[in-house]
Amino acid sequence: MVARVIAIASGKGGVGKTTIALNLGFAMASLKKNILVVDTDVSLPNLDLYTGLEKPLITLLDVLNGSANIQSAIYSIQMGLNILPCGSSIEALRGADIDKLGEIITELKNSEFDFIILDVPAGLSKFSLLPMTYSDEVILIVNPDAASISDAQKVRTISGLTDMKITGIIVNKYKKSSYEDIGIKLGLPVIGVVPVDDAVVKSRDSKKPIIMLKPKSAPAKALLQIARKVCGIPEKKSILERLLG
Numbered sequence: 117m118v119a120r121v122i123a124i125a126s127g128k129g130g131v132g133k134t135t136i137a138l139n140l141g142f143a144m145a146s147l148k149k150n151i152l153v154v155d156t157d158v159s160l161p162n163l164d165l166y167t168g169l170e171k172p173l174i175t176l177l178d179v180l181n182g183s184a185n186i187q188s189a190i191y192s193i194q195m196g197l198n199i200l201p202c203g204s205s206i207e208a209l210r211g212a213d214i215d216k217l218g219e220i221i222t223e224l225k226n227s228e229f230d231f232i233i234l235d236v237p238a239g240l241s242k243f244s245l246l247p248m249t250y251s252d253e254v255i256l257i258v259n260p261d262a263a264s265i266s267d268a269q270k271v272r273t274i275s276g277l278t279d280m281k282i283t284g285i286i287v288n289k290y291k292k293s294s295y296e297d298i299g300i301k302l303g304l305p306v307i308g309v310v311p312v313d314d315a316v317v318k319s320r321d322s323k324k325p326i327i328m329l330k331p332k333s334a335p336a337k338a339l340l341q342i343a344r345k346v347c348g349i350p351e352k353k354s355i356l357e358r359l360l361g
């Protein structure tokens with residue numbers, strides 16, 4: 117089996133990459149897919165904090181510095197959802213060879229996972245571009261504010277100079293603005309829209325996925341809809357919608 121690698125990236129920081137990567141992973145796992153979420157943010161990792169997997173013993177940094185194999189750094193969180201945390205040991209970071217990331221992704225691609233979701237660091241440094249380049253598709257997370265849109269535009273421009281493939285955007289922390297406009301401004305399809313909601317913050321604080329903590333909330337519904345799209349599963353329609361065609 118060959119996994120599909122999806123990079124969750126952004127221009128501006130703090131837009132919700134880790135939140136979306138992890139919660140999309142949970143939503144895709146609930147659709148019976150085998151998912152691996154990888155924290156590729158070597159300088160400021162925090163995926164482990166969002167999952168309750170604090171201070172994991174073996175991490176991506178240990179694999180990058182050659183002191184551990186990949187399988188020993190993968191943690192099963194629940195059925196279908198696995199995490200490869202990055203780790204924040206300065207010592208492990210010192211010896212880490214980031215150029216090995218491509219090799220690691222290629223090795224993971226040929227394992228038991230259906231999808232590998234990469235939580236990519238913000239911006240346009242080598243650390244962000246490398247995981248994006250090794251993915252099959254990049255999804256940009258954009259907030260509906262000028263700085264986030266402008267920074268996403270820069271990533272889009274750079275992507276045109278490489279062979280990375282941005283397939284669309286997820287508008288996160290949506291309030292009341294026209295999200296179609298954001299897609300048009302960036303020239304990219306809008307894969308989904310996740311509203312700003314305190315339930316997302318509660319989900320992070322309680323380390324529980326939003327689809328379990330508040331399954332009826334707007335962000336949970338939005339994430340499940342995005343998960344179906346990404347997995348290529350047709351959208352669930354109500355009886356009324358089906359009758360109306």
Ligand SMILES: Nc1ncnc2c1ncn2[C@@H]1O[C@H](COP(=O)(O)OP(=O)(O)OP(=O)(O)O)[C@@H](O)[C@H]1O
Nearest residue numbers: 129130131132133134135238289311312313316317
């Ligand atoms: N839809 C949302 N509604 C409310 N709060 C949100 C939403 N999405 C994310 N947040 C909050 O925004 C903050 C930043 O989210 P997150 O850490 O996922 O961003 P990030 O893009 O990964 O940041 P960084 O660039 O630092 O890695 C967190 O406190 C998170 O709980």
Ligand SMILES: [Mg+2]
Nearest residue numbers: 133134135162
């Ligand atoms: Mg993050």
